[in-house]
Amino acid sequence: MGFLTALGFEPQKIAFSSDTSEQQGREHAKGRGTVDCCYPVKCISGHYGELVNREKHRQIDILFAPMIRSLPSHLGTHVVASLACPRVMAAPENIKAGFIKERDAFAERGIRYVTPYVSLGDPPIVPKQLFEGLKDAIPGLTPIETREAVRAGFAALAAFDGRARARSREILEHCAATESPCLLVLARPYHMDPGVGHEIEVDLQSYGYPILWAQYLPIDDDLLAWTFGPDVHDGFIRSPLDIADVWPSSYSANTNEILWGAKFAARMPWIACVIRMSSYECGMDQPTYTPVQQIVERSGTLFFSFQDLDSTKPAGSVKIRVETIAHYLEKHAGGIIAKKKAASPPGCPLIHDSASAVPQQPKSKAAPQAA
């Protein structure tokens, strides 16, 4: 949004496909499937179909689906690389094939299909990539305009990240003040889509537990110093955002963030339980199962994983698992918080004197690359 509005597209001219749903796939992706792979990629056919099949007066002109090679990550310089999953990166080309195989469904409706290749984890080269990718679709586009728009885009992303992280901190502070537990979801960003993650965490939320996501944990200096300071001091890691102690092959942005989130959860007393989600056939997640689980469990934190998620929500088993998780949380959360607190260093910045109950507004540290 930040990037496109800076290019002069009015917000109301920018449309997103709706949340993923099986219905969307049935309605818009029938016969469009090209690859048999994980659902988060496969479901894109439905999103394209939905956008392509809009009624005449809402017809879109450009279908913008960048091929994202690398991602901005708060772990940025502390890891080897921040690459996107290659399947996700290649998805725009794979999915497109199902729409042009027999007849060009884009051309028939006068839609321009634009799929620039972008390395969002490497901001300096993004303007050039986007200029090359968009100049035909946007007549008169200049490199300078593009560079400014990219700058605006990263700024919008940083602000967005900052808001989410601030909210997470507020939640943690609330938990610390009330001695109540919260849950952390370790998953890929697309699991936030109700059709991909099936809102499993929402079921737990309804039992009265706030839900944090590893992508948006607070990364304020004071908190990081408290959480990881002892490890840095003891030389296990070089910085609070270093994950080399548990995950030396830190190439994938999302994987890195999951591993870091596991470490954070292990050290955060009020995260009494970690919920792991992973989609069927995810080769990126496969090698992380055991390390993530071990990191979390060693701290005494409850760990439950929902693996092999696919298009259909396995409602029956999710229900049993959620009830069981709720049972154990109710029974053990208090003990877990107490045990983890006892193992934590003193001076937690999340705990305020009762006098200053107003949550402190953390300064945003997100996406330093955008600067």
Place this chain on the structure above:
Amino acid sequence: MKTVGLDVGSTTVKAVVVENGEVLWRDYRRHHTRQAEMALEFLGRMEADCGLAPGRDRIFVTGSGGGVLAPMIGAKFVQEVVAVAAAVEKLHPDVRFVSEIGGEDMKTVFFTPTQGGGRQIYASSMRSGAGGTLVGKTTRKLLEISRTKFVPDAEGEPIPPPAPKPDGSSKQVFMQSACSGGTGTFIEKTARKLGIPLEDLAGMRYGGHALHRISSKCGIFAETDANTLVKSGVPVEEIIASLYEAVVYQNLATLTKGNTPAPKVLLLGGPNLFFAGLQEAWRHHLRKVWTERGIALPGSGEPEEHIVVPDDALYYAGLGCVEVGAKDSLGVGVYAGRERLRAWVEEGQHAQKAKEGSRGLAGDAAELESFLRRYARPSGATGKGASASPAVASETIFLGCDFGSTTVKAVVLAGAGELVYSCYALSRGNPIEDAKAVLRDIRAAGYTRIGSLGITGYGKDLLKDIVGADVGVVETVAHATAALHYFPDADVICDVGGCDVKIMLLRQGTVSDFRLNSQCSSGNGAFLQGVAERYAIPLEEYAERAFKARAIPTLAMGCGVFLQSDIVNQQRKGWAAEEIMASLAAVLPLNVWVYAGQLQNLAAAGRKFVLQGGTHRNLAVVKAQVDFIGSKVPNAEIVVHPQPGEAGAIGAALCALDWSRRAEKPSRFRGFDAVEALVHRSTTNEHTTCNWCAVNCRRTFIDVQLSGAKGRSWSKVPVEEGWERVISGNSCPKGLLEDANEMRIVKAQLEEAKRVHPNVAELVREDAFRRARSA
């Protein structure tokens, strides 16, 4: 000269004998995994009935079992898709799309007119989890042989190139194997589970029924979905219609690979021929696709007229063999008689498989004897307990019921927690009827003074208020409670039920972790049961039969769908029912612990293992578990719960007992008479669909007659006073309410709960997308 087309499929053998273009003889029979034997029997009858003569007549075979048999009878093997395509080309030159659904595979074939006036063939086949799924799933290879393009079948069957068409048009045959659901066996298996005789199944319709969501991804998930629907009281007709929907959707979604099935369409194979409802589902969806894509119908007439199910739909592969054979030189495929096949059936298959097999499950006689001495239970021990003695009958007892996926169990505990009675019944698919059945049994046994009632299992939410249970216990907790009651020093509980596998890791007597796998059937009892059913062997005889196997094939651990095809492979090699059954039991622990439970290091989990769940009634499974655990944890102590099948019910009863000790109030149990008198009816239609969000769950309203119930006169599906409504089939708490006012209150509560306990994902979505959407 006669030509035989013999199709040795995964469930049936089909054959045609053709002379001068006339079909002289044809038949199909189920082979019950004895492919070679049935093929031999067919050949015998063909010789007797129409004078099939070795050295003169010709024979061409196809099908999953054809490759092994072909050389023994002088036949030439023709790949299945090639055979079907050849028959279609000959008999229906105007067909553009073929769906052939077999017992364990499904294929789609696209014929596209080429510029030269010929047709291109684009075929895609899925074998139910072919061993090749592992290699073939993401790769689509293309191999060009002169002007004919082929890909070898994932299972390595050679695909001979068909002769180039004289008109010079090119042909393409693509093949793809992937995970599969929706095959014939799957439809029949689900129908059997629902208690529908095959004759009735054939006539059941698709149209006019409410459809429910059944996973179209994988047969096993779909079966679980069907099971869930049964539990929520959805009528079987609707489930079958939904199954047909899923099958057609599976074909269209994944087997079309971006092609549009254009008219004219041919539906082949047993399921397409026999199940009128499946044909209807095809017609419905194809018509929709044609309308949506603006596909013009050739000529006039209704779209339905362009969807053809020929009477001989079963025989197309066989007919295609004959067709392919006719183009071969005369010396190819000359029938060599039955002798070598007979020798193979009697001797050869055993010799070959002995080379490949591993030691039998039972071990030697001494090993089996010592195992049985330790683990075998006196006969009847798993059955009903004794009726109450007069002394016990007057005591207050505590009742626990487990409404599981396949059975309902109930136990009676006396005041000190000791088990005095247990019973179980096969679930009839309706939880209210199941509840009546077990309560009737308990009452008949003389236990009538109920101190408290605890229920667990899939039916617990539905039944809790209706029967007046005091506690509803989630299954995992029930099982852990039951195990710890008998074995307070247990480290690991392994519960293998009909539809799920639960592993509970205990530390200091409390559950520290658990693994639940109900998404994958590889380790569960339903799968064993399904295989036993396919062999028509009662489950009670499973162990006895399995222990007879002296050598067993090695099955690969993993997804149940892969396992299914692995079994087909092993059958093809000639492994018999008991050997397959033994090997299935042998692979179960791997699936339970490693695949489903993801426990690589069993020794780290502990040393005292409690086996429970109905599947551990099966001694073949217990033997495999003991061998497996013993090999991983040398000093392991492995015990089977004294009531493996009833552990859940015992746990529920123990929780009920605990409740009554603390509650100091009378049980909510409605009483035997009240439950017995329950009258209920269920409704699922457009008025029961949940409209609170875009998911639109297809709910079922189960109305139960209860005195004092207020009824719902305001409802779109009104119920009079004296009826209580239970809503099932909803996927979130919102769906439990049909009334808008009630909804507002609940929604406000939910929103308040969400506000107090925020979900960062929701905030992120709001911030990232809604802003633009609402702009």
